[in-house]
């Protein structure tokens with residue numbers, strides 16, 4: 001198949017491109033540097049080609065408090081990106097199926113995280129704009145499918161983890177931040193202080209498990225929204241204990257700062273629909289997934305902008321594991 005990927009240079013995009021190339025597809029991968037999708041022109045260059053699938057992954061966001069600090073820019077960038085991609089799809093690639101990414105942040109915290117509720121209620125305030133641009137993306141897909149008979153799939157991932165995350169110093173999703181703090185503490189850096197009481201629960205999905213599910217759902221499901229998570233939630237304390245075991249650090253040394261904001265107490269996607277659609281989906285155990293992620297982290301630390309004497313710390317981390 002001929003496949004175009006927006007956001008192909010990102011964490012998920014890199015893993016998806018690798019999988020699709022391994023499966024023998026002809027892949028065109030776009031990132032912000034070779035195709036700034038806030039502008040319509042870059043896509044016009046592909047008007048003469050006919051794609052079978054468009055994976056639309058591009059989004060302007062980061063973890064932590066990034067969404068809280070950049071709501072206006074996020075609205076402009078993400079609305080422009082999504083509008084340009086959907087308009088181009090409708091006008092120039094109507095034969096293609098468009099597969100887009102939602103976010104669990106779009107769910108209202110008081111409602112069950114089940115697909116029928118995705119557009120209902122109010123997302124949490126700190127992520128409101130980002131969450132609403134993702135909701136509008138689904139609204140756009142549905143509108144174009146209804147009027148022009150286009151085919152789409154909208155996937156809602158839980159937090160992705162695995163090797164190949166960013167090394168450019170941007171704000172990290174909680175699991176990478178947890179690994180960073182514990183590795184630094186293990187090697188004589190500052191003690192690990194985790195936010196909240198550690199009893200708040202989160203869900204992860206291993207990146208290759210998500211990619212595998214995305215590829216298989218793309219082949220079999222049209223015009224639908226599907227949550228894609230592991231379906232298991234763990235307390236932050238459990239994640240920390242699992243990491244401590246792998247890096248051989250005493251988990252009793254970990255401190256918790258209950259004054260810090262931690263968001264929802266519990267956040268796990270309802271994956272009943274996914275289980276029906278893919279009854280034999282691949283799932284990597286948390287231990288195996290964390291080990292692979294930590295191995296990658298160890299290799300990547302020297303090029304990460306860690307605070308303080310990070311090069312020395314990174315070297316000691318490499319030696320310690």
Ligand SMILES: NC(=O)c1ccc[n+]([C@@H]2O[C@H](COP(=O)([O-])OP(=O)(O)OC[C@H]3O[C@@H](n4cnc5c(N)ncnc54)[C@H](OP(=O)(O)O)[C@@H]3O)[C@@H](O)[C@H]2O)c1
Pocket residue numbers: 006007008009010011012013030031032033035036037038056057058059060061077081101102103104156157158159160161173
């Ligand atoms: N990671 C998660 O846990 C998670 C969870 C739920 C949903 N998602 C969704 O899954 C998708 C991929 O996530 P990710 O973690 O791979 O994100 P990411 O690593 O931040 O990658 C974002 C991608 O979007 C591209 N991009 C940003 N601004 C752009 C612009 N103006 N024009 C063109 N491309 C632009 C980036 O290009 P450059 O790198 O070249 O700048 C990059 O390829 C996103 O839509 C995200 O909302 C991710």
